Amino acid sequence: MSEALQNEILPLEIEELTFEAGGKRLIKEVTHKFRAGPRTVILGPNGAGKSLLLRLCHGLLKPASGKIRWCGAAADDPARHQAMVFQRPVMLRRTVAANIDYALSLRGMDRDARKVRVEKMLESTGLSRLANSPARVLSFGEQQKLALARAWAVKPRVLFLDEPTASLDPAATHAIEDVIDAIHKAGTRIIMTTHDLGQARRIADEVLFMHRGRLLESSPADAFFERPEDEQARAFIHGELLWWDQPETRLQ
Amino acid sequence: MNDFSSAFTAALSLLASGDADLAEIIALSLQVSLGAVFIATCIGMPLGAATALYKFPGRRTVVVILNALMGLPPVVVGLIVYLLLSRMGPFGVLGLLFTPTAMVFAQVILIVPIIAALSRQIVEDLWREYDEQLRSLGAGPLRCMATLLWDGRFSLLTAVLAGFGRASAEVGAVMIVGGNIDHVTRVMTTSIALEVSKGNLAMALGLGMVLIVLSLAINGSAFLLKESGLRKHA
Numbered sequence: 001m002s003e004a005l006q007n008e009i010l011p012l013e014i015e016e017l018t019f020e021a022g023g024k025r026l027i028k029e030v031t032h033k034f035r036a037g038p039r040t041v042i043l044g045p046n047g048a049g050k051s052l053l054l055r056l057c058h059g060l061l062k063p064a065s066g067k068i069r070w071c072g073a074a075a076d077d078p079a080r081h082q083a084m085v086f087q088r089p090v091m092l093r094r095t096v097a098a099n100i101d102y103a104l105s106l107r108g109m110d111r112d113a114r115k116v117r118v119e120k121m122l123e124s125t126g127l128s129r130l131a132n133s134p135a136r137v138l139s140f141g142e143q144q145k146l147a148l149a150r151a152w153a154v155k156p157r158v159l160f161l162d163e164p165t166a167s168l169d170p171a172a173t174h175a176i177e178d179v180i181d182a183i184h185k186a187g188t189r190i191i192m193t194t195h196d197l198g199q200a201r202r203i204a205d206e207v208l209f210m211h212r213g214r215l216l217e218s219s220p221a222d223a224f225f226e227r228p229e230d231e232q233a234r235a236f237i238h239g240e241l242l243w244w245d246q247p248e249t250r251l252q
Numbered sequence: 253m254n255d256f257s258s259a260f261t262a263a264l265s266l267l268a269s270g271d272a273d274l275a276e277i278i279a280l281s282l283q284v285s286l287g288a289v290f291i292a293t294c295i296g297m298p299l300g301a302a303t304a305l306y307k308f309p310g311r312r313t314v315v316v317i318l319n320a321l322m323g324l325p326p327v328v329v330g331l332i333v334y335l336l337l338s339r340m341g342p343f344g345v346l347g348l349l350f351t352p353t354a355m356v357f358a359q360v361i362l363i364v365p366i367i368a369a370l371s372r373q374i375v376e377d378l379w380r381e382y383d384e385q386l387r388s389l390g391a392g393p394l395r396c397m398a399t400l401l402w403d404g405r406f407s408l409l410t411a412v413l414a415g416f417g418r419a420s421a422e423v424g425a426v427m428i429v430g431g432n433i434d435h436v437t438r439v440m441t442t443s444i445a446l447e448v449s450k451g452n453l454a455m456a457l458g459l460g461m462v463l464i465v466l467s468l469a470i471n472g473s474a475f476l477l478k479e480s481g482l483r484k485h486a
């Protein structure tokens with residue numbers, strides 16, 4: 001078996017997934033199957049539950065009910081084969097290189113192999129000249145790149161990205177998208193959220209549309225952008241869906 | 253006032269002369285307090301971090317006890333350690349009473365709660381920030397603790413300093429378990445108390461000045477270290 005197949009944890013099946021916090025039901029009966037291959041972009045207005053869904057899938061939150069099932073050959077230890085970049089990445093109080101090295105050491109990689117891998121990651125993300133800077137003084141965009149590099153370094157099969165380019169300038173956004181593209185081409189399954197419709201069009205193979213904790217539509221990207229089935233998805237694409245709108249009244 | 257200025261001059265000349273007794277007392281003081289701080293840090297920091305990170309049975313009790321123990325009167329600690337180490341006590345056979353080891357022991361008890369309680373607060377705050385990120389990276393409980401202690405190192409210096417401040421300033425515990433024996437267990441604070449009672453104000457004031465200068469120097473350098481570290485790693 002090839003390395004990729006041995007490490008395969010996909011497909012990921014989520015079934016009737018529900019999450020509650022603070023007495024509120026924030027994710028409501030979400031069912032979906034993430035197959036190996038395509039890039040998934042989760043769209044939806046603020047507060048739709050996108051970040052919560054990613055964290056549930058990544059195993060950081062426990063669902064109130066429903067199932068999260070990894071079905072691949074390496075599914076007995078799915079945590080080892082996934083990584084996540086948070087909406088607000090946390091940099092450890094160490095240098096840039098040490099941040100990546102830390103992630104690798106947690107995967108039990110030996111020192112020499114780590115060194116090579118760290119350098120490769122820094123190069124691929126254009127951070128080489130910052131290798132020895134303290135990570136927390138980097139600009140926001142540089143920190144996003146570092147977060148990507150750190151997550152990618154462990155060669156995850158699945159990479160969750162929560163708004164990886166929020167509040168970045170166009171050039172930085174472009175750079176990050178290039179890195180995401182490289183990660184995808186290297187065989188890592190991308191599951192991400194974004195508010196940037198242009199970015200969704202550029203990246204997505206598959207689109208999930210969420211609103212108020214529900215998954216309202218999942219379609220191939222082309223179909224989604226051409227003729228979304230869900231009325232609110234249509235409104236969202238046209239920039240007309242506001243999170244404070246009452247979906248019930250809209251539909252009537 | 254006259255008393256003070258003459259004592260002050262005498263103290264300065266005593267210091268300048270490099271009095272051997274004085275040097276011995278200062279050295280022993282540092283040895284005892286720094287030793288106690290070192291040991292208490294090794295115990296208190298992991299203890300504080302563990303109470304911040306892990307949900308174990310009795311955790312809240314530990315937290316309450318640690319906080320309550322922060323304000324222990326040194327003389328009471330001294331008394332308890334005295335009872336433990338006295339010939340009739342459970343550890344009497346060790347023959348530790350009136351030795352520097354006993355003084356270190358008493359000071360460790362005195363400052364472990366301080367270092368643990370302050371560390372707990374610092375680690376808890378850091379954990380709130382790091383929690384999901386570390387779990388996502390795949391860090392287990394022990395690794396999380398090590399990471400938080402390391403990443404909190406500059407803030408944690410404050411906890412160590414607080415411990416050192418208390419250890420170097422207290423007189424009650426070392427007096428009782430050390431006995432203030434000349435050339436054996438005489439440290440700065442106990443000998444200040446003794447010299448004052450003997451009316452030897454020059455020696456007392458000289459020691460007092462050294463104590464303050466040492467404390468300033470140690471706190472000052474730790475402060476600079478902490479500031480530069482925090483600035484660097486934001």
Ligand SMILES: Nc1ncnc2c1ncn2[C@@H]1O[C@H](COP(=O)(O)OP(=O)(O)OP(=O)(O)O)[C@@H](O)[C@H]1O
Pocket residue numbers: 021022026044045046047048049050051052053087
């Ligand atoms: N721990 C929590 N307790 C209570 N409510 C929460 C908690 N976490 C999230 N929420 C709520 O759940 C909803 C969904 O949050 P989530 O962060 O998933 O939104 P999102 O789709 O990622 O939004 P954005 O696009 O703004 O990032 C929000 O209304 C948020 O206020």
Ligand SMILES: [Mg+2]
Pocket residue numbers: 050051052087162163
């Ligand atoms: Mg979000």
